[in-house]
Amino acid sequence: xxxxxxxxxxxxxxxxxxxxxxxxxxxxxxxxxxxxxxxxxxxxxxxxxxxxxxxxxxxxxxxxxxxxxxxxxxxxxxxxxxxxxxxxxxxxxxxxxxxxxxxxxxxxxxxxxxxxxxxxxxxxxxxxxxxxxxxxxxxxxxxxxxxxxxxxxxxxxxxxxxxxxxxxxxxxxxxxxxxxxxxxxxxxxxxxxxxxxxxxxxxxxxxxxxxxxxxxxxxxxxxxxxxxxxxxxxxx
Amino acid sequence: xxxxxxxxxxxxxxxxxxxxxxxxxxxxxxxxxxxxxxxxxxxxxxxxxxxxxxxxxxxxxxxxxxxxxxxxxxxxxxxxxxxxxxxxxxxxxxxxxxxxxxxxxxxxxxxxxxxxxxxxxxxxxxxxxxxxxxxxxxxxxxxxxxxxxxxxxxxxxxxxxxxxxxxxxxxxxxxxxxxxxxxxxxxxxxxxxxxxxxxxxxxxxxxxxxxxxxxxxxxxxxxxxxxxxxxxxxxxxxxxxxxxxxxxxxxxxxxxxxxxxxxxxxxxxxxxxxxxxxxxxxxxxxxxxxxxxxxxxxxxxxxxxxxxxxxxxxxxxxxxxxxxxxxxxxxxxxxxxxxxxxxxxxxxxxxxxxxxxxxxxxxxxxxxxxxxxxxxxxxxxxxxxxxxxxxx
Numbered sequence: 074x075x076x077x078x079x080x081x082x083x084x085x086x087x088x089x090x091x092x093x094x095x096x097x098x099x100x101x102x103x104x105x106x107x108x109x110x111x112x113x114x115x116x117x118x119x120x121x122x123x124x125x126x127x128x129x130x131x132x133x134x135x136x137x138x139x140x141x142x143x144x145x146x147x148x149x150x151x152x153x154x155x156x157x158x159x160x161x162x163x164x165x166x167x168x169x170x171x172x173x174x175x176x177x178x179x180x181x182x183x184x185x186x187x188x189x190x191x192x193x194x195x196x197x198x199x200x201x202x203x204x205x206x207x208x209x210x211x212x213x214x215x216x217x218x219x220x221x222x223x224x225x226x227x228x229x230x231x232x233x234x235x236x237x238x239x240x241x242x243x244x245x246x247x248x249x250x251x252x253x254x255x256x257x258x259x260x261x262x263x264x265x266x267x268x269x270x271x272x273x274x275x276x277x278x279x280x281x282x283x284x285x286x287x288x289x290x291x292x293x294x295x296x297x298x299x300x301x302x303x304x305x306x307x308x309x
Numbered sequence: 310x311x312x313x314x315x316x317x318x319x320x321x322x323x324x325x326x327x328x329x330x331x332x333x334x335x336x337x338x339x340x341x342x343x344x345x346x347x348x349x350x351x352x353x354x355x356x357x358x359x360x361x362x363x364x365x366x367x368x369x370x371x372x373x374x375x376x377x378x379x380x381x382x383x384x385x386x387x388x389x390x391x392x393x394x395x396x397x398x399x400x401x402x403x404x405x406x407x408x409x410x411x412x413x414x415x416x417x418x419x420x421x422x423x424x425x426x427x428x429x430x431x432x433x434x435x436x437x438x439x440x441x442x443x444x445x446x447x448x449x450x451x452x453x454x455x456x457x458x459x460x461x462x463x464x465x466x467x468x469x470x471x472x473x474x475x476x477x478x479x480x481x482x483x484x485x486x487x488x489x490x491x492x493x494x495x496x497x498x499x500x501x502x503x504x505x506x507x508x509x510x511x512x513x514x515x516x517x518x519x520x521x522x523x524x525x526x527x528x529x530x531x532x533x534x535x536x537x538x539x540x541x542x543x544x545x546x547x548x549x550x551x552x553x554x555x556x557x558x559x560x561x562x563x564x565x566x567x568x569x570x571x572x573x574x575x576x577x578x579x580x581x582x583x584x585x586x587x588x589x590x591x592x593x594x595x596x597x598x599x600x601x602x603x604x605x606x607x608x609x610x611x612x613x614x615x616x617x618x619x620x621x622x623x624x625x626x627x628x629x630x631x632x633x634x635x636x637x638x639x640x641x642x643x644x645x646x647x648x649x650x651x652x653x654x655x656x657x658x659x660x661x662x663x664x665x666x667x668x669x670x671x672x673x674x675x676x677x678x679x680x681x682x683x684x685x686x687x688x689x690x691x692x693x694x695x696x697x698x699x700x701x
Binding site for chain 1: 455456459460463464466467470471474480482485576580582614617618690691694695696697698699700
């Protein structure tokens, strides 16, 4: 692919110049030969390896976050403060908090991501909601309340849209690592924000459950998230 | 007696005809039973709606035509019908209200309760409700097992997800879902309910039970999932009797019943997690052949990506031993190494096959990893959190 090196640049067969400042890695320690790998920035060029700085960085408005250069303790404390997690005696590893807010789309799955945690969290949320509904149903004498299980409202409470709103109410959206479908389209759900944000929230719940047990998770979830979910669903 | 039965059948067919309307016909089969026939016969109602025309060459169609042409008795005036109606009402009332004195008489419910080693907190009435599918026409929506089945499904999937996260923390999501399906899929629950738990189906019609003078409490321990007013016979299919009541299959009905029993247990024990975990462990958790579910398309590439993510040295395949290279049946044993550490080993009749098998072996060892104290799932914390499967 790369034909020759001259005048501080690499020249491809197509005649494109790539500056040598992008040549970041040197492979091979043989004394007679060294191979330089050019890491490309910008639009995709077939055969060229991408500069990792580019795909390991996420941009939220004017703020850029590089996943390897995140101050993990500050990152964790910001999330803990926004979700009042210290109040419930919750403890999570810094790397696990970062994993909870890293979507599968980010860096082509090269970094730990939140898919399995979100599955665990979602099943907990569903379980918690049905237990709440059944308790309400048992205590209620009103016949109209007998059909709340499996109703449209109970489905709406658990929807991605509502979970996304809760996530945005806590202002966590600027801390998520994910890859947008298109950078220049931000309106509505074009990039799949609802799914990504709800996945992150579910993953946080799942991580708390796996590391801190069901009691703490139930307390935290009921106080900080569930009642907001019900409020938002009833407003819609 | 046979005359009375014939009269009842004719009048019964009349009432059913009204409910089924334009979508079905009633025919009498060789055994003399009333069946509904939808597929082969066309049924046209006249403007008056009192008589029907049938056009078919089928032998059954003539029987149906003659049946519809026969003048019908007014069933409501006969004492037999009033008696049958009373039986039906008391049956319906028993299933809806589930009075404890009646429920406690049901031997089938008691034996099912004992067979499953259910705690005394689970009431027999809840157990009976769990056997009442919405698709059966006998009860209204408030007294069927719909709510219990949703609760049971959520409890089951939550507990099994927790179990799998502890037991096999690194399973990729598609494999994880297959495992969940293996443990609580419709087919599994059907087999569990039918052959392990021994739940019986209510197959006989209300009419037959009335004619046999069967005690009402007998039906409470059986699974009701279709309209028992008409006979369920092989080759005769019922559908769209009521728009709101979807006819479910036997498998789905068993699955719903099993989920409902789990839901009922959790509800009656006051959402006690220890009891439900114990019940699920005893009844649902079994050995899963996890390694057999995997199918890798590019194992060598996937292993390279995995080592890159885990900050391990790039995997290298090395020939460990070989036999009969120049023969027609050579054997090569290849190991895949990351630095000095051996990740996996494979054999094959070619170097390429052995290398692929070694990479597959290494991947399986990573994904099917079981932590040493994985059995202690009741503890609050888990040791390993999955980083996600490698995307190739």
